[in-house]
Amino acid sequence: MTSIAASAFSHPAMAQGAPDAAPEIVVTAATGTSIRGVAPVGAPVIGLNQDDIQKRPAATTAELLREIPSVTGTGANDQNFSAANNANANITAGNGINLRGLGTESTLTLLNGRRLPPAGTQAQFFDPSVFPTGAIGRLEVMADGGSAIYGSDAVGGVVNVLLPRRFTGLDVYVKQGFNDAVHETSAGGMFGKKWNSGNVMVAYEHGYRSALAASDRSSRYTDDLTPFGGTDQRLLFANPGNILIGGRTYALPAGQNGTGLTPAQIGAAGTANRESAYLNSDAIPGQKRDSVIVSLRQDIAPGITLWTEDYFAYRSVIRRTGAVTSALSVPTTNPFFVAPAGATLSNCGASSGVAAGTKCETVNYSFSSDYGSRVQNAYQASWQVAGGFDADLGKDWKLTAYGSYGQDNESRTLYALNTAALSAALRDTNPLTAFNPFGAGSNTNPGTLANIKGFSTIGTQYKLTDFAAKLDGSVVHLPGGDLKLAVGGEYQQHQLLSYTLASTGTANVGIAQLLPSTTRRNIASAYAEAFVPLVGADNAMPLLRELTVSAAVRHDRYSDFGSTTNPKFALNYKPMADLTLRGSYGTSFRAPTLSDVDPSTLTISFNQLTNNPSGTVNTLWVRGGNDRLGPEKATIWSMGFDYKPAYIEGLSLSLTYFNVVYRNRIATPGNDTLALSSASREALLGALVTRNPSADLVNFYQNLPQYTGVKVDPATVGAFLDGRKVNVGQVRTEGLEIIASYRIPVGPGQLRISGSANYVINFKQALAPNAPLVDLANTINNPLHWRGRGSVSYGLGGFEGSIYVNYSGGYTNNSIASPVDVPSYTTFDLNLRQSIKGAGAFGMREMILTANVQNLFDRQPPVVLNGALAFDPQVASILGRYASIGLRAKW
Incomplete structure (x- = not known):
């Protein structure tokens, strides 16, 4: 087994204060294989140890992982809340990991090889930031298919968070970050003690970050895009508001209270007031984090060890968003009613509650002065308890088994309007209690406002129970080494409770309606893996120094959609001592999440949709979960080399080519209101469109309890338009991953130059049954062609200094009518670290002082007309230059 270089945590010289390292390939990894003592064949594993973590500017585990180029920025993060890549399902401002751009739901995150309860309202990611950074022994990332070992979700790859096994002593740290608008504090510690027959470790971390107000980054965090050549995206729902009649707006005047307003004071047709959706809102929410990990191991007999590893993490999030807006239907009976001169009013709707024949007009109104910003209060409580045993059976065989139970609980609450109370206040004829939408500011009785203001909560509770057992060891000695085998089984129980609790559609704000939904599944699995060293040190020959193959297969049986079997084959070939050629081939899968298959999320409606060739057609439109979904399936192969030339000491190079064909991806192409507008567009949807549906089909859906209409x-x-989630999408992508480093003595110290890069050759996608594959690489909301990170570090004694460069290549913004090229984005980070050995205070072994600056030159994000934003939060951070100082003490 060979690799490009020893990782930081397995190289003694690096552990003694060598310059900061880029991620390197791990010699002996715990990730990507079920067999002890070997690294996965054919696929590199990238590692960061605790020393690497301490040297980096990143404050959380997720930020650390995003420094690896194979981790793309698309998906869930705490600065992106758009619908792109399901980021809006991230209600607690978490950070998901997205390997190879295949989605956070297609990257599997583990704790010491164990599966964890997922987060998000769609249960589509896990945020490793819930773990105290000080308690991480090392992080390992395998950007390759791993379903043959781990089962579902390991399509883009696997992230494994590994705890230290034998830590002893006390390690405490504090870090303070700040810039012109944000401050952040993280503090924690780890205590460990070992004895002859066991050890214990307890770690805790607290983190706090203040919010970044949108107004503090208004040059990019704005919806008025006219300074950048775009359009004014500010809302036409404002305060003062706009009267809307016959599709034309009439601006209400500023500086008045809506009492005694005359038609002459109203703006002319086409005038409008505008209000930013980001008024008094946050670009980055404030957060508080608390997390604890406990690990205990105890030998109870020779060769038998009992263990438990448990964690608990709680995160609270406060984020201000824009005010509630509404198109208010105001009857002429409202005591403040006024209409533009000569306007033709329409009859009020049947549900308005006023007398037949009463006229109404629409006022597009913002409640920004009545209630202020909507404040989203959210929390996440994630925890798991796990326990098991390791038993040495002799002759290199070991039996391991564990059971775990964990939950992820999430909730987000914000104020919302009670529609019944609002309608009653609009038709109230008493000027003392009626709602007044015609003034500037807030001009309604506070008691009336209190009766209108309700709340809306969405939440989830995910429960995961997992039992697993594995037997592994050496079977026979071959000329190239020991043939090793692992066999195992696993049983999982998953349950997702989703709910809404709201007082928006009830008779009054004092009554809340609870709408829960529960979905479950069980999974039984069996797997086997073989490690076969055909050629090794004992039978090596010229141009054949080493030849190792491995084979793995896993069978998973799901209680809801059936079974799937996934094999993987891999090979390492060393023609010479300093060069390893490698390759792998296998299949992986992602099971639909429990949110995907939840039929209670169905929305059933009848809509007049634009029809081909003209007019409209009454359409039965069904959207939401689908309990007939099957797994997404992928075929993945890769090849590459690791080269560490003997004639250039300190140089290491690695290159990997990957190719992924991802089929049956879950998508919603039927959520297209123009699907029937043209023959070509309709043809793309295939069987998702049914013309002249049968009475049985129509009655089936309108007889379901989810249909509440007439x-x-x-x-x-x-x-009939089927807009449910369906297995119709496909993705084909290929690319290159590159790692290089060079270490050389310079004077009395040591210089290290390192870099890693990811090049996506193509990212072809089709999301409708009959749609052609289209290459989306290097376009907005998709993987970039180039991402990279490099560093230059110098270490001398206890001092280390590092400069990092972060590069995101230019791409095309094709989300606008006339696509434009977005320039590349380069930032620099600085890290300074001074270690003082034997500091002496109370027996202190070491004290470490750090200073970091992210985005050293305060580069602003490139201008990107991105919906109602002027930048792309999936590529660039809005935070700006950010400095931090830290102190760490070890006893």
Whole structure:
């Protein structure tokens, strides 16, 4: 077994204060294989140890992992809340890991090889920031398919968080970060003690970060895009508001209270007030984090060890967003009613509660002055308890088994309007209690406002129970070494409770309606893996120094959709001592999440959709979960080399080519309101469109409890549009991953130059049944062609200094009518570290002082017309230059 270089945590020289290292390939990894003492064949594992973690500017585990180029920025993070890549399902401002751009739901995150309860309302990611950074022994990342070992989700790859096994002593730290608008504090410690037959470790970390106000980054965090050549995206729902009649707006005047307003004071047709959706809002939410890990191991007999590893993490999030807005239907009976001169009013709707024939007008209104910003209060409580045993059976065989139970609990609450109370206040004829939408500011009785202001909460509770056992050891000695085998089984129980609790659609704000939904599944699995060293040190020959193959297969049986079997084959070939050629081939899969298959999320409606060739057609439109979904499936192969030339001491190079064909991806192409507008567009959806659906089909859906509307005559329905989640998408991607480093003595110290890069050759995607594959690489919301990170470090004695360069290549913003090229984005980070050995205070072994600056030259993000934003939070941070200082003490 060979590799490009020893990792930082397995190289004695590096552990003694050598310059900071880029991620390197691990010699002996715990990730990507079930067999002890070997690294996975064919696929490199990238590692960061605790010393690496301490040297980096990043404050959380997720930030550390995002420094690895194979981890893309798309998906869930605490600065991106758009619908792109399901980021809006991240209600607690977590950070998911997305390997190779295949989605956070297709990257598996583990703790010491164990599966964890996922986060997000769609249970589609895990945020490793819940673990105290000080308690991490090392991080390992395998950007390769891993379903043959781990089962579902390991399509883009695997992230494994490993705890230290034999830590002893006391390690405490504090770090303070700040810039012009944000401050952050993290503090924690780890205590460990070992004895002849066992050890214990307890770690705790507290983190706090203040919010970054949108107004502090208004040059980019703005919805008025006219300074950048775009359009004004500010809302036409404002305070003062806009009267809307016949599709034309009439601005209400500023500086008045809505009492005695005359038609002459109203703006002319086409005038409008505008209000930013980011008024008094946050670009980055404030957070508090607390997390604790406990690990205990105890030998109870020769060769038998009992252990438990438990964690608990709690995160609270406060984020201000724009105010509630509403198109208010105001009857002429409202005591403040006024209309533009000569306007033709329409009759109020049947549900308005006023007398038949009463006229109404619409006022597009913002409640920003009445209630202020919407404040999202969210929390996440994630925990797991695990326990098991390791038993040495003799002759290199070991039996390991464990059981674990964990939960992820999340909730987000914000104020919302009670529609019944608002409607009553609009038709109230008493000027003392009626709602007044015609003034500037807040001009309504506080008691009325209190009766209108309700709340809306969404939440989830994910439960995961997991039992696993594994037997591994050496079977026979071959000329190239020991043939090793691992066999095992696993049984999992998953349950997702999703709910909404709201007082928006009830009779009054004092009543809340709870709508829960529960989905479950069980999974039984069996797997086997073989490590076969055909050629090794004892039978090596010229141009064949080493030849190792491995084979693994796993069978998973799901209680809801059936079974899937996934094999993987890999090979390492060393023609010479300093060069390893490698390759792997296998299949992986992602099971639909429990949110994907939840039928209670169905929305069933009848809509008049634009019809081909003209007019409209009454369409039965069904959206939401689908309990008939199957797994997403991928075929993945890779090849590459690791080279550490003997004639250039300190140089190491690695190159990996990867190719992924990802089929049956879950998508919602039927959520297209223009699907029936043209023959070509309709043809792309295939069987998702049914013209003249049968009465049985129409009645099946309108008889479901999820349909709450008025039943229609099936004969009047001209089309059925299936907008549910379906297995129709596909992705084909290939690319290169590069790692290089060079270490050389310079004077009395040591210089290290290192870098890593990811090049996505293509990222072809089709999300409709009959749609062609389109290459989306290097376009907005998709993987970039180039991402890279390099560093130059110098170490002398206890001092180390590092400069990092972070590069994101230019790409095309094709989300706008006339696509434009976005320039590349380069930032620099600085890290300074001074270690003082034997500091002496109370027996202190070492004290470490650190100073870091991220985005050293305060580079602003490139301008990107991105919906209602002027930058792309998936590529660049809005935070700006950010400095931190830290102190660490070890006893």
